Amino acid sequence: MASKRSNFNRRKSFDAVRAVVNDVRVLVARGLTKSYGDVQALRGADLDVAPGQITALLGRNGAGKTTMISIIAGLLQPDSGSVELGGIDVFSNLDAAAKLTGIAPQETGVYGVLTVRENLEFFANLAGVGRTERASAAAEVADQLGLTELLDRRAGKLSGGEQRRLHTGCALVHRPQLLMLDEPTVGADVATRAQLIESVRSMANEGAAVIYTTHYLNEVEALDADNVIIDAGQVLARGTREELVEEHRLSGLEFTLDAPLDAAEVERLGATNTEGNTYRTTDDRPIGALIADLGSQSEGLLGIESLRPDLETVFLAVTGDRLDEGAS
Amino acid sequence: MDAIRAIVGVQLRIIRRDPWFLVIMFGMPLVIMPLFVDTIGLSLQAEGYGDASGAEQVVPGQVVMFGFMLAGSVGFSVYREHGWNTWDRLRASAAPAPSLLAGFAIPWILIHLLYQVTLLVTGALLVGLRLKGSIIAEFLVLLSYSCCLIAFVLLLTAVFRTINQVNAIVNLGAMVFGGLGGAFVPVDGLPKIAQYLSPFTPSFWAMEGHRAVFLEDGGIADVLPSVGVLLGATVVLAGLAVTRFRVDETKEFFG
Structure with missing residues (x-):
């Protein structure tokens, strides 16, 4: 009884915090739909993210996670719905919205013939960071991701894990208000995973909103993220781990x-x-x-x-299926 | 504008890191030039250019034909971004299609121009090409040809899904347009049907400009028709490329 009351009180306090935080949401996405031919990738999905909040998008392959973040980043046009970033309508002010976001797509995308420093400085330049600030921005991100010693090495000569870190670094070098990482740790070694998770937490502590898609539930727990369960293009549940376990208890x-x-x-x-x-x-x-x-x-x-009553069984209860952690 | 500058900068840096393609493209015509100079010289003399050595036709002809092949590199650069998974990252900057295309076109126009100038200068040293007409007129011919070809390849890039398709068109175009345009032998020496088709190729107008400068002591006014047609074609081709280009279309690089 005491435990239930404590859960109830904690939930009330979460709700109160969320109510305040939601007033200054970085991202407000409403009613997003997107089809590829006959396949409906998104069916009226909503998503809100507040500053400093890490939101884990959980879903199986084909659930609509990548489509959703591609739309938020302005890379894809939805069939219907709206996306506001910092109060700016993304599709009518793509340029202004792009300055507020950083995205690291699922596939590693860096220039192998350029050095780590050149990659970071180029993406900083592209995002509008001034010439005088680019070097320090690149150095700062390299330090954060453990790439300082490799700044002058060509990206093509880095290990897979180092390339993955650089890939993520290119998304956060301009210190975006909204950082979107699409399965950032796929194929990464344990050290890289830890480093990336630490960087994400650090960005969130600095006030950035983070959307993080993953198949790995232990990462979600390490990030202490707000979880959004998405399946067949629809957001089915949302909440902290405790809230979801409480609401969708399955044992x-x-x-x-x-x-x-x-x-x-x-x-x-x-x-x-x-x-x-x-x-x-x-x-x-x-x-x-x-x-x-x-x-x-x-x-x-x-x-x-x-x-056991954990995120995995919550996912099972909500979607009727397991989150295949081995999938990528 | 910032995006264009950033992309131009990074493209030039990438090209500088891997210049071997340019070196090979530069070396090939130098091997071919000396082989044909004497024969073409006799042909030009028979046309009435008594002091022609043959270099006046052979060197610009190689510039025109290999220039066509080199222009394919702008397409290669765009498709390569897809192969490197960096295309979406460029798009995430919200740069509109014209800015993205300009970011790729500008470095290649500069390199293409430099390539043509270097080949002409080397042709002068190697097979005795002499500039008789205006250097500014020649520069205008080179610049307008570079612009026209880069715009043409960007249109191909906008239309075709794979790099292999673009490569095939560019290689075919270099041979067919080069042949029809008089890059191998003067247009007067071509069959009648080919002579009717010649003016529909950029190579023809480039060769007309080169002939005016190298064979006929031509000035700016003499190359204006060539420059005008090539720049006019540039505007049309670039306009079509920008209209047709879809930034969210997936392109296939090798493999």
Whole structure:
């Protein structure tokens, strides 16, 4: 009871903070829709981000994450909907809006024949950073991302992880108000991941709003991000980890058999069929009790997993499917 | 304007880091020039240019033909940005299509112009090309030809999805337009049907300008028709390129 009250109070305080923060939102995206031929990538998605807030966009491949941030960055025109950045309508003031944003697309994009310094200074120049400030901006970002020793090395000679850091650095070298990182740690080593996460947190501490798409839930937890779950082009849930777990609590067991159960058997077990021969119970039954309930069917048990109330099970509860962390 | 300046700067830097293509493009015509000078010289003398050595036709002819091939590099630069995944980053600067295209066109117009001048100077040293007419008139011919070709390749870039398609058109264009335009042999020596088609090629107008300067002691007024046609074509081609170019269209680089 005490724990529920404490959760309730914490949630109220989150809501209060959010109400204040939302008054100065950097990004307000409303009703975004986008289709590619017959495929509807976004179906009326909304997104708000406040200064200093890290928003993790969680979704499987094809959920609409990249389409959403491409629209926010002005790289794609939505079929309908609006995007305001710092009160500026993105599509009628693309130039002004571009100065406020930094985007690191999913694929590493740096000039291999140029040095790290030249890459950073070029993108700073492109974003309108003055000649006198470019060198210090590049040095600052290099320091933040552990690239200082490599400033005069050609980007093509860097390791994959170093290139990934430079790729991200090019997006934040002009200190944008809204930083968008599309799966920044894909293919990165552990050290690079840690460095990138630290940089994102540091940018947020400086007041930048960050949108971060990822498949890796441990990164989201490390970032202490506000989570937006997106599936089939729609935002299905939003909140801090605690809020989402509270709201979409899912616990129980998920088990897979070597043969399907008949409907009567599924009902007797109090389970639901999730996919193929995989079934889920959502009561507090211990594993031993489930095995006993399965009786002779337990001989065909291929696997059994306990569902804990965490972001992964929240995702499962909200979308009906798992977030494939291995996917990229 | 800032975006144009930034892109021009970075493109020039990239080209400077990998100049081997330019070196090869410079070397090839130098090998070809001496092979044809004497034969073409006899042909020009038969045309009535008694003191012609042949360099007056061969050197500008190579400049015109290899210049066409070099112009393909502007397309290569654009497609390469897609291959390097940097195109979206350029687009994220919100630079409009004309600015992006200008950022790629300006360095290549400068390099193309420098390439032509260097080939002419080297041709003078190698096979005795002599400037009889106005140096300013010759400069105008070179500049207008550079602008026209870069605009043409940008239009190809706007239309075609892959670098291979653009390369094929550029290589074919260099040969066909070069041949029809009189880059190999004077237009008078071509079959009648080819002579009718010649004025529809930029190579023809460039060669007309070069002939006016190198064979006929021509001045600015003598090259104005050539310069006018080439600049007029530049405006039309660049206009079409800007109109047709879609910044959000995916282009395929090699592989």
